[in-house]
């Protein structure tokens with residue numbers, strides 16, 4: 229490999245066969261180039277999607293009720309039922325180990341909220357302090373509901389940014405002001421904002437206990453919300469959340485006399501289940517790009533092999549002359565492979581560098597919600613270069629070997 | 644220097660086989676200049692290729708400088724071609740992308756001689772064939788006679804024991820042919836053994852011995868009075 233004479237011979241050959249060298253190099257370089265771009269964009273899509281998902285990705289679980297759909301123990305289908313505070317407490321007691329944050333919800337749809345002369349229709353939700361974390365609400369001013377409010381059934385309200393803008397004049401600080409919710413006076417103690425936008429900010433949060441009392445809901449609740457403790461890996465998290473959902477639904481069904489086979493009565497939305505679908509999609513995208521990448525490499529390998537075949541064929545007569553002058557078969561094979569490896573290596577690295585540069589330059593331009601930081605694992609790209617070099621060497625070896633072994637007179641006769 | 648006994652060679656094409664050499668016996672001593680003649684298809688090139696180790700005989704014995712040339716492995720064959728034999732082809736067989744100097748230096752590369760020494764030696768032989776000024780020209784920038792002289796320089800560069808030339812003047816006009824023959828005679832005068840295949844009587848008479856081939860056997864082998872090529876120009 230470090231035979232200086234051989235290197236000189238190779239450089240001579242390359243210098244004097246520029247077109248051939250250029251074409252070989254081009255096919256290798258473009259193969260690597262395309263691969264780098266593909267993998268980069270694939271990675272970018274993966275980054276983008278996972279970011280998109282992480283934004284409101286909590287391992288949250290929502291539970292609500294619907295009319296029953298199966299006759300059970302003499303009860304007709306189509307029966308309405310309500311979850312209660314007791315259910316909420318019992319589920320926590322049984323599943324304490326899983327739960328990170330929890331809150332039940334009492335919902336009052338289309339409540340009328342008013343301050344001085346302004347009023348509007350909003351939704352009131354009676355919740356617990358944890359709800360702030362479950363919904364990822366950001367406090368813009370004041371505070372969220374605390375434990376004290378829950379115990380005292382305090383008539384306090386946390387309003388969304390949108391509501392603040394609707395009801396209050398610009399220069400008025402809503403904190404400490406009294407608003408009327410369905411004609412009952414609540415004191416505003418906080419303003420929140422939600423990444424989900426205005427729609428999510430049209431809600432007024434009050435303590436769950438206060439909502440039940442003031443709006444005559446007794447012990448009833450409409451909705452349960454949980455987030456589960458983080459697990460060390462995604463698979464365990466999915467498994468745990470499924471276990472939790474199963475335990476909870478089976479309790480609720482027994483308690484409210486619902487057929488075990490009734491799939492409708494208890495609605496559950498497990499965000500991890502969706503996350504799993506997301507991850508599967510991401511995996512598919514990744515697999516797709518890899519597949520395309522592997523095809524590109526195969527095409528590259530075929531291309532390099534073809535070129536090597538042609539080169540050896542083209543040089544058969546030269547090989548004959550060299551043999552007549554006393555070249556060893558080894559030195560002929562060596563010469564051809566040395567040249568091939570050298571050219572593919574240089575071309576491969578060139579393609580690699582151009583690909584990386586282009587990604588680096590165009591990367592920021594193609595950033596969207598679904599593509600973020602397109603980049604390539606350098607080792608992967610380098611490995612590909614080596615695969616192509618190796619393929620070129622293998623592809624060149626056999627024709628070179630054959631050509632080096634035929635009788636000089638046969639090679640010389642080749643035109 | 645060369646000793647062959649009962650040499651046979653056939654070409655096989657599909658089911659047909661053509662018996663070209665049918666028992667050739669002859670010896671060449673060191674310093675001889677031999678012309679091999681014969682009608683087209685009589686097997687002259689075939690014989691010379693075997694002598695040059697570019698091809699192999701089917702049967703018979705071949706001794707080159709008392710070394711039996713038979714079933715040699717590639718490595719030894721390559722070394723013998725390089726050290727013992729210099730081959731001159733009718734169609735020159737220069738490497739097209741290398742200049743005259745590099746072509747002449749080629750056999751020296753395979754002797755493992757360093758680049759600088761190689762160039763010096765090659766230049767020496769190029770000058771000897773009168774092409775010192777053409778060293779950096781590519782073959783396609785040279786005339787036929789010049790190409791053949793480059794080929795002769797190349798054949799001599801490795802200082803072989805025997806020079807083999809298959810119709811070296813076949814592609815050249817008379818004047819150029821005589822110039823090439825003058826060169827060959829000069830090399831022979833220095834003591835090199837040379838075998839030339841030729842069609843032309845005048846060329847044959849510039850050698851010292853004429854061997855006539857017909858239908859794969861030697862029908863005539865006579866020493867001749869050498870005509871100096873210079874006298875003809």
Ligand SMILES: Nc1ncnc2c1ncn2[C@@H]1O[C@H](COP(=O)(O)OP(=O)(O)OP(=O)(O)O)[C@@H](O)[C@H]1O
Nearest residue numbers: 654655656661663682683684685686687688689690
């Ligand atoms: N590679 C080959 N395959 C088959 N037949 C061949 C081959 N080479 C030569 N022949 C045949 O062998 C015979 C002798 O060929 P050869 O080239 O030795 O003749 P030659 O005496 O050199 O003729 P010429 O004066 O035309 O060069 C010819 O009939 C030729 O057709």
Ligand SMILES: [Mg+2]
Nearest residue numbers: 687688689809
């Ligand atoms: Mg011939």
